[in-house]
Amino acid sequence: MMENNDNKLQLGMVVFDGFQLLDTFGPLEMFGALKDKVDILMIGERSGIVKSSAGPAVVVDRTFDEITTLDMLLIPGGMGTRREVNNQPFVDAFRKLAERTPHVASICTGAAILARTGLIDGLKATTNKRAFKWATSQRDKVVWIKQARWVEDGKFFTSAGVSAGTDMALALIQKLFGHDVAISVANGAEYEWNEDPHHDPFAKLNGLIDD
Amino acid sequence: MMENNDNKLQLGMVVFDGFQLLDTFGPLEMFGALKDKVDILMIGERSGIVKSSAGPAVVVDRTFDEITTLDMLLIPGGMGTRREVNNQPFVDAFRKLAERTPHVASICTGAAILARTGLIDGLKATTNKRAFKWATSQRDKVVWIKQARWVEDGKFFTSAGVSAGTDMALALIQKLFGHDVAISVANGAEYEWNEDPHHDPFAKLNGLIDD
Numbered sequence: 001m002m003e004n005n006d007n008k009l010q011l012g013m014v015v016f017d018g019f020q021l022l023d024t025f026g027p028l029e030m031f032g033a034l035k036d037k038v039d040i041l042m043i044g045e046r047s048g049i050v051k052s053s054a055g056p057a058v059v060v061d062r063t064f065d066e067i068t069t070l071d072m073l074l075i076p077g078g079m080g081t082r083r084e085v086n087n088q089p090f091v092d093a094f095r096k097l098a099e100r101t102p103h104v105a106s107i108c109t110g111a112a113i114l115a116r117t118g119l120i121d122g123l124k125a126t127t128n129k130r131a132f133k134w135a136t137s138q139r140d141k142v143v144w145i146k147q148a149r150w151v152e153d154g155k156f157f158t159s160a161g162v163s164a165g166t167d168m169a170l171a172l173i174q175k176l177f178g179h180d181v182a183i184s185v186a187n188g189a190e191y192e193w194n195e196d197p198h199h200d201p202f203a204k205l206n207g208l209i210d211d
Numbered sequence: 212m213m214e215n216n217d218n219k220l221q222l223g224m225v226v227f228d229g230f231q232l233l234d235t236f237g238p239l240e241m242f243g244a245l246k247d248k249v250d251i252l253m254i255g256e257r258s259g260i261v262k263s264s265a266g267p268a269v270v271v272d273r274t275f276d277e278i279t280t281l282d283m284l285l286i287p288g289g290m291g292t293r294r295e296v297n298n299q300p301f302v303d304a305f306r307k308l309a310e311r312t313p314h315v316a317s318i319c320t321g322a323a324i325l326a327r328t329g330l331i332d333g334l335k336a337t338t339n340k341r342a343f344k345w346a347t348s349q350r351d352k353v354v355w356i357k358q359a360r361w362v363e364d365g366k367f368f369t370s371a372g373v374s375a376g377t378d379m380a381l382a383l384i385q386k387l388f389g390h391d392v393a394i395s396v397a398n399g400a401e402y403e404w405n406e407d408p409h410h411d412p413f414a415k416l417n418g419l420i421d422d
Contacts, residue, residue, distance in 0.1 A: 022240035029233035032265025040266040054243025055251040057270040161401035190372035190413045202401045
């Protein structure tokens with residue numbers, strides 16, 4: 001694959017109309033700081049542009065069909081997930097790419113799409129805490145974790161809502177490149193990383209746990 | 212102006228090749244949660260698309276010339292600021308728009324461009340802590356603050372590096388819509404807001420202060 005000839009890791013971020021901005025660009029900020037190690041591609045069902053839930057639109061770099069191999073595949077949440085969970089060609093294309101990608105992560109309600117693929121059946125996962133009921137109802141075979149900033153199980157990372165994706169991205173950077181690199185990336189972005197996947201005040205805030 | 216006919220506030224985010232992703236989309240995530248109160252426009256020197264420093268490209272909604280009035284004008288940092296501080300037509304277009312906009316904010320090294328306009332001469336401001344020397348050297352008439360997550364002076368907000376823009380955006384939301392709205396927006400994004408503009412561990416980390 002052309003993009004692989006300089007030995008950088010290839011990261012694909014899936015986008016769709018109604019994707020959530022910070023789900024997408026929090027993680028990409030962190031991976032984007034590793035320009036000597038990671039290349040970023042925005043992946044869409046069709047070429048052209050897609051519009052975020054907040055309005056701003058981004059350019060699709062590759063369609064699902066144009067991607068052969070990736071090292072990391074991420075999918076954000078956003079109101080568009082309500083449509084895409086029922087878009088079977090989209091779910092299938094995402095599943096096929098996820099099956100052959102070594103590291104796969106969802107942010108926020110992106111977990112609903114990941115769950116719909118069946119690839120995380122029997123595995124632990126989390127999702128947005130305000131939309132927890134909707135997202136988890138998409139697949140009852142997943143072991144949904146109510147209180148977690150993010151969950152790692154096998155090759156899958158799933159984060160809680162929106163800003164949690166940034167903390168999870170740093171955990172994936174730590175896994176791939178070590179703790180010092182993750183801290184350096186966080187410090188470069190003047191970001192106080194929540195390194196503890198169990199620190200999640202939003203489970204209680206949204207009534208998912210009692211204490 | 213057409214966009215104003217529903218009484219929403221109009222927010223313009225300036226983008227340029229080499230803009231920083233999280234500088235831009237952290238704040239826009241927060242304002243984007245207020246869809247009944249705020250419309251977001253991406254503003255560029257030319258129509259078309261601009262490419263972030265990390266790779267992903269976004270669509271310019273309006274050129275400087277196409278904007279008549281805004282309620283808020285924001286400008287991010289990123290490596291592209293090194294070029295744009297010396298792009299006088301860009302600085303002039305930004306200045307003209309900033310002069311007539313009630314709330315103006317910079318994120319990270321976006322402060323260097325804001326400073327180049329002369330509009331914050333004699334005012335307090337801050338910027339990225341790793342690039343502090345470069346950014347502050349762009350204009351010695353600004354009262355540069357070494358330790359601050361963000362600084363408010365008159366109609367201008369300036370934030371520290373990258374992720375600090377998100378905390379500043381919530382402070383601007385608080386100013387415009389009240390504390391409860393800011394907290395609600397932060398909670399909706401599962402974001403633990405640093406509400407204290409003086410909390411800034413990155414000044415010391417980058418050797419700007421001794422203790």
